[in-house]
């Protein structure tokens with residue numbers, strides 16, 4: 366069914382689990398005794414957030430923000446909209462933003478500047494995927510799972526028109542899918 370719409374798989378579920386384990390160990394060491402606030406940027410980061418946080422062997426807290434800049438299809442509106450803010454104050458806290466992807470960089474630049482403005486003690490970014498060729502603003506993640514080419518990706522939280530987030534791997538859709546309703 367869904368699998369028939371996929372042109373190629375770029376990152377398998379096993380590779381994502383192994384990378385989450387590796388990043389979890391790095392964050393366990395980096396944040397031992399710091400009680401960071403880990404922020405999932407919804408909706409896309411949910412599957413990765415779940416994989417990653419269960420592999421961090423240290424005290425953490427969790428909160429959630431909903432922001433959106435992609436309005437259907439494969440192109441960014443360029444405007445980042447806050448749809449749901451945090452419940453927790455970030456003042457004086459060590460923050461780890463968890464994202465599924467950094468592409469143009471606009472979403473993470475907006476979020477990082479917002480959290481610094483709110484007086485977070487530190488703000489680090491962990492992303493499952495980095496597409497450096499897509500960047501239009503100057504921002505980098507501190508921890509990157511996979512650096513991938515500039516193709517439109519789906520799966521493991523990444524959507525095309527809100528579909529395909531539930532694929533357990535990251536891939537590219539067949540070209541004809543972009544011309545038809547999903």
Ligand SMILES: O=P(O)(O)OC[C@H]1O[C@H](OP(=O)(O)OP(=O)(O)O)[C@H](O)[C@@H]1O
Pocket residue numbers: 406407408409410432433434435441464465466467468469470471472473524
């Ligand atoms: O680097 P950028 O070009 O800003 O793109 C990255 C952002 O785009 C996607 O979110 P989207 O706005 O599509 O919302 P979603 O998480 O609900 O899919 C993704 O989850 C990142 O938050």
Ligand code: HPA
Pocket residue numbers: 435466468469516517518519523524525
């Ligand atoms: O390649 C992508 N796929 C899905 N969502 C995205 N948001 C930014 N880039 C992408």
